[in-house]
Amino acid sequence: MSQQTQHRHALEIINLSIALPNGVRLLRDVSLKLEPGEVRALVGESGAGKSMIGKTVLGILPDTLKITQGEIILEGQHLNMMTPWTRRKTVAEITALIPQDPLTALNPLRKIGPQIVDPLIRIRGWEKDRARARALELLERVHIRAPERVMQSYPHELSGGMRQRILIAAAFAPSPRLIVADEPTTALDVTVQKEILKLIRELQKETGTAVLFVTHDMGVVAKISQQVTVLFAGKVMEDAPTREVFTNPAHPYTRALIAATPSSADLDRPFSPVPTELIAELHAQVARDDALWQGKKR
Amino acid sequence: MTALFSIRDLHLSFPDRGNKPLFGPAPRIEVLKGLTLDIPEGRITGIVGESGSGKSTFGRVLVRLLDPDSGQVLFDGKDIATLDEEAILPLRRDLQMIFQDPMSSLNPRHRVWRLIAQPLKRYGRGGTKAQATEALARVGLPAAFADRYPHQLSGGQRQRVGIARAIALEPRFILADEIVSGLDVSSQAQVLMLLKQLAEEMGLTVAFISHDLSVIRHLCDNVVVLNHGEIVDAGPVAEVFENPQSEVTRKLLSAIPLPEMDDDWFND
Ligand SMILES: Nc1ncnc2c1ncn2[C@@H]1O[C@H](COP(=O)(O)OP(=O)(O)OP(=O)(O)O)[C@@H](O)[C@H]1O
Ligand SMILES: Nc1ncnc2c1ncn2[C@@H]1O[C@H](COP(=O)(O)OP(=O)(O)OP(=O)(O)O)[C@@H](O)[C@H]1O
Ligand SMILES: [Mg+2]
Numbered sequence: 001m002s003q004q005t006q007h008r009h010a011l012e013i014i015n016l017s018i019a020l021p022n023g024v025r026l027l028r029d030v031s032l033k034l035e036p037g038e039v040r041a042l043v044g045e046s047g048a049g050k051s052m053i054g055k056t057v058l059g060i061l062p063d064t065l066k067i068t069q070g071e072i073i074l075e076g077q078h079l080n081m082m083t084p085w086t087r088r089k090t091v092a093e094i095t096a097l098i099p100q101d102p103l104t105a106l107n108p109l110r111k112i113g114p115q116i117v118d119p120l121i122r123i124r125g126w127e128k129d130r131a132r133a134r135a136l137e138l139l140e141r142v143h144i145r146a147p148e149r150v151m152q153s154y155p156h157e158l159s160g161g162m163r164q165r166i167l168i169a170a171a172f173a174p175s176p177r178l179i180v181a182d183e184p185t186t187a188l189d190v191t192v193q194k195e196i197l198k199l200i201r202e203l204q205k206e207t208g209t210a211v212l213f214v215t216h217d218m219g220v221v222a223k224i225s226q227q228v229t230v231l232f233a234g235k236v237m238e239d240a241p242t243r244e245v246f247t248n249p250a251h252p253y254t255r256a257l258i259a260a261t262p263s264s265a266d267l268d269r270p271f272s273p274v275p276t277e278l279i280a281e282l283h284a285q286v287a288r289d290d291a292l293w294q295g296k297k298r
Numbered sequence: 299m300t301a302l303f304s305i306r307d308l309h310l311s312f313p314d315r316g317n318k319p320l321f322g323p324a325p326r327i328e329v330l331k332g333l334t335l336d337i338p339e340g341r342i343t344g345i346v347g348e349s350g351s352g353k354s355t356f357g358r359v360l361v362r363l364l365d366p367d368s369g370q371v372l373f374d375g376k377d378i379a380t381l382d383e384e385a386i387l388p389l390r391r392d393l394q395m396i397f398q399d400p401m402s403s404l405n406p407r408h409r410v411w412r413l414i415a416q417p418l419k420r421y422g423r424g425g426t427k428a429q430a431t432e433a434l435a436r437v438g439l440p441a442a443f444a445d446r447y448p449h450q451l452s453g454g455q456r457q458r459v460g461i462a463r464a465i466a467l468e469p470r471f472i473l474a475d476e477i478v479s480g481l482d483v484s485s486q487a488q489v490l491m492l493l494k495q496l497a498e499e500m501g502l503t504v505a506f507i508s509h510d511l512s513v514i515r516h517l518c519d520n521v522v523v524l525n526h527g528e529i530v531d532a533g534p535v536a537e538v539f540e541n542p543q544s545e546v547t548r549k550l551l552s553a554i555p556l557p558e559m560d561d562d563w564f565n566d
């Protein structure tokens with residue numbers, strides 16, 4: 001116990017499994033750690049379970065899915081052992097989410113201003129003026145050109161990239177200590193993406209915020225993260241420091257993901273998706289593991 | 299090469315409600331500032347530019363979802379900017395579009411086949427399940443998908459349905475607005491290869507809006523770079539990328555994150 005108080009991870013996930021009501025597992029024994037001030041990239045192809053890990057941490061998993069095993073520990077506090085009320089309060093206090101879908105995450109009927117400001121008043125208990133000033137500050141930092149105007153706008157009056165930046169500003173505004181960023185730059189052009197990645201690094205250095213950065217872009221992984229978790233079919237394929245992943249990737253799936261991303265050496269090469277044979281082999285492996293696991297359970 | 303679209307001095311503005319005076323109309327913000335360009339028939343033209351540069355707004359003018367303030371939008375010689383709704387109707391089928399998230403534009407309570415069949419019916423081109431299944435086959439989805447609901451599809455599969463829906467109408471032009479942005483590299487590659495193949499087979503003209511220059515480079519024949527509603531670079535993809543004329547294009551090219559360690563990347 002004393003060791004735990006000495007070194008508190010921002011987030012620790014231990015042997016997490018999540019299953020559908022019929023028992024089929026969507027996450028398989030996932031473990032990962034995130035230190036304060038660190039960015040951990042969570043990468044893998046569509047359906048790998050990246051968002052599901054984020055949702056579990058934030059306690060917003062749909063009711064139909066069940067945690068069958070494992071623990072989530074936020075700053076040393078075991079979420080599983082809390083009452084729902086305390087858990088919600090703890091999560092709101094420590095974390096913020098940049099949601100995957102910027103087009104539907106904003107309420108279309110409300111102006112942008114209150115959508116950023118209200119949570120600051122509600123969760124942080126700030127005065128209205130302070131909350132407003134903070135919102136404007138963050139909008140400027142995500143390179144929104146006319147923040148006053150944007151606060152007065154409705155979501156449909158803004159471009160896709162602007163909406164995504166607004167969600168990033170809203171997430172950072174309350175100075176959370178852990179941010180789950182679910183593909184936060186997919187709707188952004190590369191120059192704005194670069195600015196946003198820079199901003200995430202700055203804010204993270206300033207405030208020591210830890211970031212769980214969900215993405216499928218290995219280029220982004222190389223630039224933003226210090227640690228990487230590679231996920232396939234809800235299973236961790238590789239967990240290593242970013243530098244190691246790009247200089248000496250251990251897993252064939254990691255190598256395939258890197259090869260599928262255009263690099264400086266071969267910008268003109270045609271599209272090269274992850275080979276279907278490799279995908280089939282990995283699925284077979286996961287199925288074998290599942291069979292073993294079923295056997296053990298009996 | 300013939301131009302399917304000839305755009306001449308296109309201007310478009312929106313009311314700026316943020317600065318609306320107490321009395322009188324709101325001032326306007328100019329979003330497209332005099333665009334002039336041709337979109338060649340049977341080719342894929344990429345439209346890139348920073349967020350907010352006017353890409354989607356321009357695309358919406360091409361399919362006449364937005365009316366410009368002034369300028370010409372000649373489609374096959376007819377100025378669609380000035381046609382009234384009745385005159386534009388016969389052209390609607392020729393001008394199709396696919397968006398980043400087709401889910402948000404599709405009725406979640408309808409099965410896939412109905413989503414594809416409905417527009418066929420609307421344009422008096424049948425609208426049977428068999429037609430829908432055939433369109434699904436063309437985008438590489440098995441017939442069983444006809445009975446699924448949108449939420450039962452992965453992102454890549456939804457984009458295929460979006461494409462199937464558009465091509466079933468046999469349009470002459472497709473506007474694709476950020477259709478692969480949300481997809482992982484493998485699904486991206488599949489959707490792009492499919493689009494390219496269909497465009498070639500059908501002689502389609504495509505305007506492909508994207509912020510991803512590596513995607514544009516692989517998919518498009520020509521590219522137009524927008525900045526604050528103005529064209530700053532245009533031409534064949536290889537030329538523009540080898541020898542960009544504007545600082546904006548150079549910045550876009552250098553900001554592509556490559557899958558390599560580079561400790562100085564943020565410092566340039
Ligand atoms: N509510 C749900 N009910 C049943 N299955 C679900 C549900 N939500 C997600 N899934 C399934 O769980 C798996 C993991 O989904 P998740 O959204 O975490 O993927 P992801 O890695 O974030 O993918 P993407 O890159 O497409 O966002 C997928 O196979 C998905 O179909
Ligand atoms: N209905 C509207 N009312 C007011 N302003 C609008 C409206 N639609 C778009 N705009 C403004 O027009 C500008 C261009 O928007 P547009 O959606 O065309 O950008 P974009 O290049 O597609 O950007 P992104 O890459 O972020 O999607 C933005 O400043 C946006 O706020
Ligand atoms: Mg996801």
Ligand SMILES: [Mg+2]
Binds near residue numbers: 160161353
């Ligand atoms: Mg757009």
